[in-house]
Amino acid sequence: MNPELAAALAHVPEIERTEKLLVDARKRLRDHPAGVAPDVARNNVIDAAVSAFQADGAWPANIGKDAAKAYADACVWEAERLARSRAKDSSELLAYDTRLTYSADALTYLGERLEEVLTGAREAAEILGDVRSADDAIKAGGDVVAAWGRLQGLVTDLTNLREAQWSLLLPRLRPGDAVGGFDDERRKVRTWRIYGYGEVRGSLDGVPAFVRQATSSGQYSESVLLWLARAGTAHVPTSFEDLQDDALAGDLVDVMAGADGPVVDYTPAVTPAPAPVPSKVYAHSSAAHLDHSQPAPARPKANATVAGPVPTTYTH
Structure with a gap:
């Protein structure tokens, strides 16, 4: 294991x-x-x-x-x-x-181990200076060779840490159950790892491509470890929700923020309802006779007159 x-x-x-x-x-x-x-x-x-x-x-x-x-x-x-x-x-x-x-407790422990690894990398980096390869370390000799050896061991620790992290974050199929409930979460976790999430807290802005590639492939190097040691944002997500917060950090849009000018008010305009207008009743109008077993209702009082015809005007 x-x-x-x-x-x-x-x-x-x-x-x-x-x-x-x-x-x-x-x-x-x-x-x-x-x-x-x-x-x-x-x-x-x-x-x-x-x-x-x-x-x-x-x-x-x-x-x-x-x-x-x-x-x-x-x-x-x-x-x-x-x-x-x-x-x-x-x-x-x-x-x-x-x-x-209890996976969150195990992931918290991995986070503590990650900090130990990064601290060791920072200490090795002080001795290495600009050395970034085994050949350069051998040429420098002395403490630099020993520091490079410690850094290589820390790369192995980092590789195992991240592998353990994804093993705990990726929802496993419950014994005896058919494929189902965790399918969507498993797909999301795998996708986020491919993009490079789960390495540093928050969005991936400023994370170089070679670090994202290491996250996706699980193959770490001394350069990746040293970058993470300097970044100060490397962490181990303690839950699916924690990882999801990182993945969505750069995707949330402030809908109240204006583009280049003042905030535009898109509140729908409300038109007041018009005042009711009485119906027009003419002298020839009659009330509706709905119940023919009763006498016909009285003719309503007229409140309007029919306008006369408009005379025809010929134009030549």
């Missing part, structure tokens, strides 16, 4: 305990001797007796007891096998749920 991941998991007592239970349960299942199901064991005894009878005509005196004993012995084996198998399956679920619950 990745040593940094093993150390991170061991740092959380709950995870360490359930991981040990799982290892023990798997070993117990592997160590259980091979056997056969009870009905198979019983039929094997019966088949052997029938074959012997057909060969020499002799019938075993204790065939019933022998078959029953074979069945009973196989029941003991089967029960033990079932118990060990169930212990392994339930321990897998327990270890999965515990790791999911």
Whole structure:
């Protein structure tokens, strides 16, 4: 196992305990001797007796007891096998749920280890000066060679740290479940890693391409480590949400910010409702007669007159 991941998991007592239970349960299942199901064991005894009878005509005196004993012995084996198998399956679920619950604690530990690695890189950089290759370190000799060796060891630590980080951040499929719930999160985490997120806090503005490439590929170098040591923003996200905040940091737009001038007010204009206008009633108007079982309503009082026709004017 990745040593940094093993150390991170061991740092959380709950995870360490359930991981040990799982290892023990798997070993117990592997160590259980091979056997056969009870009905198979019983039929094997019966088949052997029938074959012997057909060969020499002799019938075993204790065939019933022998078959029953074979069945009973196989029941003991089967029960033990079932118990060990169930212990392994339930321990897998327990270890999965515990790791999911306490992954933030393990990631926090990785963040502390990252700071140790970066501190060591900064100390080595003070001795290295402008040296950026093994050949230059060998030419410089003395303490520079030793500092370069320490830096190479720290690159290995950084590689393992980031691998452990993504192992804890990438949601795993729950044992026994079909592919489903975490699909979208897994896709997002993988995409963010490809773009270079998860290395420094916040947006990727100012992060050089060779650092982003290292994040995507998982292959780190002395140059990447030294850049991260100088940047001051390197971190280990402690959750999916923490990583998501980094990924979205450069994508959020302030909708209230003006472009080159004052803020433009896009509030919709509200037009007041017009005052109601009474309907026009003419002398020839009549009220609606809705119920013909009742007398016709009285003619309404006129409040308007019909305008006269407009005389035709001919133009030549």
